[in-house]
Amino acid sequence: MTFDLEHGKTLGIVGESGSGKSTLARTIARLIDSSGGSVVLLGTPTTKLRGRKLRKFRVNFQMVFQDPISSLNPRKLAIDVIGEPLKVHFKVHGEELTRQVTDLMSKVGLEKGQLYRYPHEFSGGQKQRLGIARALALHPKLLILDEPTSNLDVSVQAQILRLLASLQKEFDLTYLFISHDMAVVYHMSDLVMVMYAGQVVERAETKSLYNHPLHPYTRALLDIAEAEGKDLTVTLGGEPPSMRSLPTGCRFHPRCPFKVDACDKVDPQLFEVESGHFVSCHVFGVPNPPSPEEAPHEGS
Amino acid sequence: MAAVRRSGAVERLRVFAREGNLTFKALRTSKLSMVGLIILLAFVVIALLAPFLAIQHPTYVSVGGALQQRWPTDTNVALEPPSLAHPFGTDELGTDLWSKTVYAAQLDMVLPFEVMIPSALIGIVIGGIAGYFEKAFGEVLMRITDVFLAVPSIVLALTLAAALGPSLTHIVYAMIATWWAWYARLIYGETRKMKHRDFVEVARSSGLSGPSIFFRHILSNVLSPAIIQATADLGSVLLAIAALSFLGLGASPGTAEWGLLISQSLSYLFVAWWYPVFPGIFLIMTSLAFNLLGDGLRDVFDPTARRWLSQEMKGLPEVTHRETPAAAAPGTLLKVDDLSITYLTYEGPVHAVRNANFDLKAGEAYGLIGESGSGKSTVALAVMGLLPPRSTRISSGDVFFARDPTRATEYTNLLLLPDNEMNAVRGKDIGMIFQEVSDSLHPSYRVGFQMSQTYLLHQFELVLGIAAAEAEGILPARPCDACGASVNAGEWLCGTCRTVVLPPKEMQRPLGDPVPKDVPGGSRGQLRKYRELYRTYSKRKLGPDRPPDSRTKAICRKLAIRDLRRAMVPDPERTVDLYPFELSGGMKQRVMIGMMMASNPKLLICDEPTTALDVVTERNILDLIKKFKEELGVSVFLISHDLSVIRRFCDRVGVIYAGKLVEEGPLEAVFTAPVHPYTNGLIKSLPKVRADGAFVSKGEYYTMPGSLPELKQIPVGCVFAPRCEFATEECRKTDPPLEEVAPARTAACFHPLPGGDPDGR
Incomplete structure (x- = not known):
């Protein structure tokens, strides 16, 4: 896959578990190695960095994890959780460290009185705030947010989303925002990329993608997000394929209601349907794609 | 500015004190570990006060550079039984055994630590390094560890003693040489587990180097299992030292050491019973105390688990539950009446649910919306009688349930039901689906086998009924009771609507009837056997662990396939033979739902049934529950924090x-x-x-x-x-x-x- 992300923007990545979105995040965060290709950040190919150079360069990109509980060391106090990267990279110690950590905590909406608390003494939302404060400590350029709100409650999710949006402005951050929730991604992103079984099936600017989603999978996801309890127009059966035994042709074809002959034979390529709107689909990823009503249906 | 720094140190100290205090509180409520601690402290006191407690005192002489104990002897009083002058009697040289046993505590309380501390340290370093650098280097370290694990400490001590002469120091060396490997193994495993935890990834992504990740994040988290294990092992080390001394490999003869005392007593066992008994009691008590303390620490050391450890509850009034509700609207299936639930924690009671009132009507889907910590799952667990009994109290209220749909006004208070009756309610009248799909199914049994357990437990009469009918050959071609489609002879499952169609009433002979001469489609022996089986199991009111034979097995399998198909599991004939790990999350939840619906419960409680699933799968699972609700009329109690889930069909x-x-x-x-x-x-x-x-x-x-x-x-x-x-x-x-x-x-x-x-x- 190939994509560019401009400074100060947010790229939203949507997909179900196993679609490869977390793998992508971890590859960009250099927690796992890529098997090919490269990631270039601020003109530096990060995929080529090793050892000490990589550790130094890590101040430029930080990651916030999905599970606020397991991503915090249970035996570290809040001040150590947030202060650790400062100690390691900037050699900040003593009262200066306390000052900076207190500052970061107030930025993410935590109180000074919570400096000397263990993670288990914080609520789920506060734990995620701790994780965000830690990631911010190094003043990174890029923040990789891997489902930062999926383990949180509705009211807490809204608070964290609001916080992330305001931090982005304040610190001039670039976000890679990963989620399975179309509505959340809508509010957070400038660009959206929909992934299925390790591939990008659709990529466009947020407005364009939500206005006329083209790939059947994107449609199904959007349909669910907007259903509000009502019946769906298209129900997807089945489940995403295992990455060990991928179907031939288009990876989505076994579940696709609009399948045509070519689908199980040829893997569709990303096609620019209109400016900036890419779709990989034999039926809708073509010039002047048909509307879903006139598209050839399975069995017709 | 110095004040700020000082306040940081003070804060840390305060946290330390608070944590220590909580640990102590937790330790205090664990009675066994307190017993262990008290015994150990008593022995420490004995060891420290030995010079004052003892009647006789040893002198120390240097033999070849090493100090040896010499005890006063008096052959006139050799092998005297316990008396006021010699409370534990005397040995063959007339030395007071009380004095020797007391002095021995000095040695025997210290020796285990001399072995354990170096062993644990070496083990932590080697195991930690091997676990963190899993590749070739770690592999080599672990294989070396394995070599040490394979050598029994007794053999090594024998060799060392043979080479260097018997001495306590050599025993300690020999013990360290074998014990460290156990800790290396333990720490190796723990480190490998920790290495892939999210917080270690977080540390990596913020640019910490390997060693600092290991020291800052992994070590502190693997240390407590090592400490716990080491404490529990101190007793075994003590016994091993005693055993080696017993073999004459340790302390020089005449030294006050429990193992050695027992060993020396052997020759006089039949004339001086007191000689081995008292050192033996001391030895066993110490070793037991170490074990008790170690076990207690296991529960105490985890700062996250501690929050929910139980404690005796004081000051909560006794609750009297009512037999029947004061009033219930017609058609009410479940009535939660003024229910309050309190969790007991070390930090005091937590009033998790307060005065909850709601009704659930038959055939209705009721959704309970709440964020985490709102008490919604607590309510569900209370209805199911699954609240942890030691750490929760129902502080008020009742849960009424109409068990018999034909007598809808008769209610059972589920909180008053004894355990065995509640077991019958769970799974039969009320089914429950949990959030953690992967934890709900047993990982090492096939889907079909797990489902057959449900049939044998809750629908045993049906299974045996089918088996008896099959064996008696009374399954003629007949119309289905439910849909009217024709069912072939020999079949008991309607091919159209998949309900079980039992033989016509007049053909089901009462069990007491004499066995007929002609058993169509089977032998008389078979029929007798089945009646026998039916009688045994219906007496026990409970299914056996496994289907008793191939026929019941086949029936259960057929029912399982039917229920998987009802839960819209694709290819049920294949799925029934799969293990849970071969299924996706959504498929596992379908299996769970199919299993719960097998006994046609009146109420299905779904606690965040789709939270762990993807949106598309979530939608499909919700539609499945909706289908069961609409087609079978099961009432649903759906609990979720997700408004869109609740909105689907409640x-x-x-x-x-x-x-x-x-x-x-x-x-x-x-x-x-x-x-x-x-x-x-x-x-x-x-x-x-x-x-x-x-x-x-x-x-x-x-x-x-x-x-x-x-x-x-x-x-x-x-x-x-x-x-x-x-x-x-x-x-x-x-x-x-x-x-x-x-x-x-x-x-x-x-x-x-x-x-x-x-x-x-």
């Missing part, structure tokens, strides 16, 4: 906040025009793509300030008041009761929103 919803039910009403009414400010805030917090057909602008969703309160005290006034923009003085003083605000709608609020949202937020 008829009525309740909103629970901080343990209190704040609003209740028909689904659409509550969603479109919420009355309680919390419900309103919750609904508005959910990000939306479109409202009334038009795109909402980016960032347009409501943010409710604040967070859920802690429930250590029963809150004064409305529990939502601190977060509520409409709160007045009255709200902060008085708790609003749940009252009717509109027909069929209730809310607990002094300032209910008129028809929902006043400011069009």
